[in-house]
Amino acid sequence: MNALALLLSLAYLGLVFLAPGALSNLFGLLALGATAFLRLSPNGRTLNLALLTLGFTLGLVRSGNTLGLIGLVGILVALTTLPRIPGWIRALLGLAILLLSVPMAGFANTFIFELGIQIGIYAAMALGLNVVVGMAGLLDLGYAAFFAVGAYTWAIFGSEQAKNFMQGSFPLPGEYMYLFMGIAVVTTALTGLFIGLPALRLRGDYLAIVTLGLGEVVRILANNLDHPINFTNGPQGITPVQRPPIDWFRELMGGLGVRLDQATDYQLFFYLLVLLMIGLVVLANVNLANSRFGRAWVAIREDEVAARSMGIPLLPTKLLAFMTGAAFSGVMGVIFAAQRTFVSPESFTLLASITILGMVILGGMGSIPGAILGAAALTILNLDVLKTFSEFVRTSLPQIPSQVDPAKYERLVFGLILVLMMIFRPEGLIPERRHKAEMEEA
Amino acid sequence: MLEQILALLPQVIFDGFILGFVYAMVALGYTMVYGVLELINFAHSEIFMIGAVVGVEVFRYLAPHVGNGFLLLFIALVLGGVVAGITAILVERFAYRPLRARGTTNRLVPLITAIGVSFILQDLVRLVEGLWHNEFFLRMRTVEDLEGSIELFGGAIFAQSKSFILMGVSILMLLGLTYLVNRTKLGVAIRAVAQDLQTASLMGIDPDRIISRTFLIGGSLGGVAGVLFALQYTTITPYVGFLPGIKAFTAAVLGGIGNIPGAMLGGLVLGQLENFFGTYLPILTSGNFGTEYKDVVAFLILIFILLVRPQGLLGQVVREKV
Numbered sequence: 001m002n003a004l005a006l007l008l009s010l011a012y013l014g015l016v017f018l019a020p021g022a023l024s025n026l027f028g029l030l031a032l033g034a035t036a037f038l039r040l041s042p043n044g045r046t047l048n049l050a051l052l053t054l055g056f057t058l059g060l061v062r063s064g065n066t067l068g069l070i071g072l073v074g075i076l077v078a079l080t081t082l083p084r085i086p087g088w089i090r091a092l093l094g095l096a097i098l099l100l101s102v103p104m105a106g107f108a109n110t111f112i113f114e115l116g117i118q119i120g121i122y123a124a125m126a127l128g129l130n131v132v133v134g135m136a137g138l139l140d141l142g143y144a145a146f147f148a149v150g151a152y153t154w155a156i157f158g159s160e161q162a163k164n165f166m167q168g169s170f171p172l173p174g175e176y177m178y179l180f181m182g183i184a185v186v187t188t189a190l191t192g193l194f195i196g197l198p199a200l201r202l203r204g205d206y207l208a209i210v211t212l213g214l215g216e217v218v219r220i221l222a223n224n225l226d227h228p229i230n231f232t233n234g235p236q237g238i239t240p241v242q243r244p245p246i247d248w249f250r251e252l253m254g255g256l257g258v259r260l261d262q263a264t265d266y267q268l269f270f271y272l273l274v275l276l277m278i279g280l281v282v283l284a285n286v287n288l289a290n291s292r293f294g295r296a297w298v299a300i301r302e303d304e305v306a307a308r309s310m311g312i313p314l315l316p317t318k319l320l321a322f323m324t325g326a327a328f329s330g331v332m333g334v335i336f337a338a339q340r341t342f343v344s345p346e347s348f349t350l351l352a353s354i355t356i357l358g359m360v361i362l363g364g365m366g367s368i369p370g371a372i373l374g375a376a377a378l379t380i381l382n383l384d385v386l387k388t389f390s391e392f393v394r395t396s397l398p399q400i401p402s403q404v405d406p407a408k409y410e411r412l413v414f415g416l417i418l419v420l421m422m423i424f425r426p427e428g429l430i431p432e433r434r435h436k437a438e439m440e441e442a
Numbered sequence: 443m444l445e446q447i448l449a450l451l452p453q454v455i456f457d458g459f460i461l462g463f464v465y466a467m468v469a470l471g472y473t474m475v476y477g478v479l480e481l482i483n484f485a486h487s488e489i490f491m492i493g494a495v496v497g498v499e500v501f502r503y504l505a506p507h508v509g510n511g512f513l514l515l516f517i518a519l520v521l522g523g524v525v526a527g528i529t530a531i532l533v534e535r536f537a538y539r540p541l542r543a544r545g546t547t548n549r550l551v552p553l554i555t556a557i558g559v560s561f562i563l564q565d566l567v568r569l570v571e572g573l574w575h576n577e578f579f580l581r582m583r584t585v586e587d588l589e590g591s592i593e594l595f596g597g598a599i600f601a602q603s604k605s606f607i608l609m610g611v612s613i614l615m616l617l618g619l620t621y622l623v624n625r626t627k628l629g630v631a632i633r634a635v636a637q638d639l640q641t642a643s644l645m646g647i648d649p650d651r652i653i654s655r656t657f658l659i660g661g662s663l664g665g666v667a668g669v670l671f672a673l674q675y676t677t678i679t680p681y682v683g684f685l686p687g688i689k690a691f692t693a694a695v696l697g698g699i700g701n702i703p704g705a706m707l708g709g710l711v712l713g714q715l716e717n718f719f720g721t722y723l724p725i726l727t728s729g730n731f732g733t734e735y736k737d738v739v740a741f742l743i744l745i746f747i748l749l750v751r752p753q754g755l756l757g758q759v760v761r762e763k764v
Contacts, residue, residue: 139550198745204549205482206748209691213741216688220738228730350684354557361554403572412565418558423540426551 002044005034009051016059025059025067028052032074042084049075049085053093057101064109066384069116072097073376080369081430098275103268113267115383117339120274121332123375126359127281127368128328133357134366134432135294136321137301138200139208142215143356146326148222148348149191150184150333152232155343158242164230174244174338181334188330189323191218196322200315203304215353222345237344241337270339277335278372281328285368288324297321351411355382358418364428373429378417382410446725452598454721455714460605460674462713463612467667468690469697469705470619471660477700478636478656481538484556487687488563489530489661493522493668494678495567500669501583511587515607518669526665530657533559539650568680580678588673608670615663616706622659623702632656636700685737689716692744698757707755716740 008031015024035048053075060068076097079090106113125147132140154177156162162170199210226234246269253260253268260268288294296317299307308314337343359378363370390407393400406413421428468490475483500518508514537559541552571577590603623629634642635652643649671686672678693712697704720736747754 133550137550139553198749202748202752205480205553206695206752208553209482209688209695210741210745210748213688213692213744217738217741220734224732224734227732354561357554361550365550401573401576403576404569409565409569411561412569415558415561415565419537419555419562422551422555422558423537423544426544426546426548 001038002040005031005038005040005048006044006051008034009048009055013051013055013058016055016062020059020063020065022065022067025056025065025071028055028059028071029067029074031055032071032078036074036078036082042086045082046085046089049078049093053097053101057097057104060101060105060112061108064105064112066112066115066380066388068105069102069112069384070380072101073373073380077369077373077430103271106267106271107264110264110267113264113271115380116271117267117274118383119376119379120271120278121336121339122356122359122379123372124274124278124281124332125329125356126363126371126375127278127285128325128332129356130325130360130366130368130371131285131288131297131328132321132325133360134371135289135301136297136318138318138321139204139211139357140322140325141208141212141350141353141357142195142218143211143325143329144348144350144352145195145215145218146188146191146329147333147336147352148218148345149188149326150330151337151343151347152222152238152333153184153187153330154180154334155238155241155337156231158338159238159240161230161233161238171242174242177242177244177334177338181331184330184334185327188326188333191330192323192326193319196319200318200322212350212353215348215350219345219348219350222348232345235345237342237346239342241341241343243338243341266339270335274335277331282368284324284328293317293320355414358414361428362417362421364431366432367428367430370428370430370432377429378414381413386410386413443725447722449598450721452595453600454717456594456599456601456605458714458717459710460608460713461717462710463609464667464671464674464686464709465690465693465713466706466709467612467615467670468664468686469693469709470615470702471664471667472691472694473697473699473702473705474619474632474656474660474663476694478632478653479538479552481552482556482691483660484553484687485533485537485559485563486530486660486664487683487690488560488567489526489533489664489683490668490671490687490690491678491680491683492529492563492567493526493665494672494682495571495580495668495680496522496525496665497669497672498580498582498678501585505583505585511585514585515588515669515673518673519611519666522665522669523662524665526668527658527662529563530661530664531654533563534654534657539653542650564680564683571680578679582672582676582678584676602674604673608674611666611670612706615666616702619659619663619702628652628655689740692740695744695754696747698754701754701756704754704756711755712740712743715743 012024012028012031015027031048032052035045035052040048052071056068056071056075059065059071076094079085079094102112102116106116125143129140129143132138132143157170157172157180158174158177159171162168195211195214199207199214202210222232223235225231232238243266246265249269250260250265296307296312299310299312300314300317304314355378359374360371361374362377363372363374386407386409390405393404393406468486471486471489472483475481475486497518500521501514504514504517508517537555538552541555568578571580588604588607592601592603593599594601623632631642631647631652632655634645634647635649639649689712690709693708694705695708696712697706697708716736716739719739720733723731723735724733
């Protein structure tokens, strides 16, 4: 078995060196599958994963085919889930993928950066929602509202928009973005408090509907608060939003021997910033899960009545989960606004809320690697797979009418994923231990 | 300003009733499914939308052949009800039943399935309509017989005759449903399953069959509501079901979910409130806050009702057994 898997990986390495592209990357994914599912010795597995990392990186740099990115995500999943791989190997390979492979691929094809940043923003939000839904068991269908509050917090003051209702020199300089990341934590946590205070007295389905309604209220406000006073500029959205100056970052990178051009420097900067944020959010998540509050959330999720009779104050504990999740989302909203330099109500629809929820569920409720995997899978599906497939259909099968353009049917594919997941694997792709036990028990 | 408000008032109330009856009809479907399965069947919004689309198609194809507008509407109502009812059964069979078979106790699972089904139906209709007519906005064809209008109370109310059809059909639906649930054998079985699924199955009731029929009834009511909605408001898209669906759910909660007259009452109250705020907000705030905020009002009402009277206007308090 070891020899076979090794052979596959080496064959892929050769293939990707000679003819990088979709086909060789598909072969690589096959080799990855073999590595994950065949009975291999730990050493063989480690060696294979390292070889495949090299291969996917090479494939990405040489051809820019995004299947390579899927491969890298797959390796990250393998590193977090497969047993008996030494800890330092996991850390080393993981860091190499995140800090070397992806940036190198990004220099060759900036779309990889864009994809990486979007995955990162959604992953951080999925981790935030994971606190609310996964740990505390509160179904929130209006989560994108907090993202919107965060994004508008910076967009209004980081553009000329604030001039409409305030004295002072706007836009604020880009450095203020860091300050506003902190301010967004406060504004979104407060929004969470306002929404949660009435909503969290309700349970289960009612909570879902009320959060959905309040999410819509925030969207309607964003859409219509351009009169009588122009706060949000209505459906046109706000642009341009300031970005922080990054001369220091360019110098730093220059010192490391990386020369950046205008198109990629900000992309690399935001990619690294998002990675840093995910690191912090994961840290917060792990610590919360093991804290007094984390255990209280799980207790409420498992049995509210029992939790209450054990002396857990229901409303404050739930509110805390709600506000924590909201704050994570708010920070990412600020980064989102700055990275895009554009904010409009379009990005905060019910579909966005449900997509983030879908990420948590797809990955496995309550599971941290699960939320990140879910974010990666759905973002790649939406931004890349469906669009590539559309292009393929348009160029190679022009007789098929444009109404069946796969990119238009994001909801259909997403809905199918949700339904099939719920029927066949409701515990998610990487289930949390306790959640899995609960599902099996049922 | 007061004169302006008073002058508009009869019309506002009348239009509010029409909107209210639409919500009430959709709310009946939510309430039935919720009563039996305790599931917010999000996909019911799309069942409603499918009824509306069928209505548009029937008018498109049959209007040149069927002379009588009322006959045409009758055909559309029947077909809309049947297609929507069958869709509801299929949804139940392929999405919800497998979950019951697994015996999942987690409440999130069926809710998420319902959202997924709702997305699937929206895009499927879009796909079909796109291939068929290359259209996204479907327009209801006008038929002369149904386009009459009268003025009541010396011109205070401008009423289209189709509005009266809408009201009549929805009142019939309420009466029929009340009769069915309270007086027929199927109704007894539905109530038994709603009370306790396990015990009902011990009494010789096949729960799957009863649930399937509940979806059929709820779905066809939704479909009929959709046809009437299309007739009244004329423009339909595959995503048109979402807002009426949420409003109808609000109406069902308002009336006390699981309670059939409650759903009707909730729909009417919500329709009145929404139309009231939709018309008067711009006047009261001299144009600063427009009609768009009527949805905000609807959601705020929902929250308020749930906080003050969680069991709804006509609902009963359910005690939690520990």
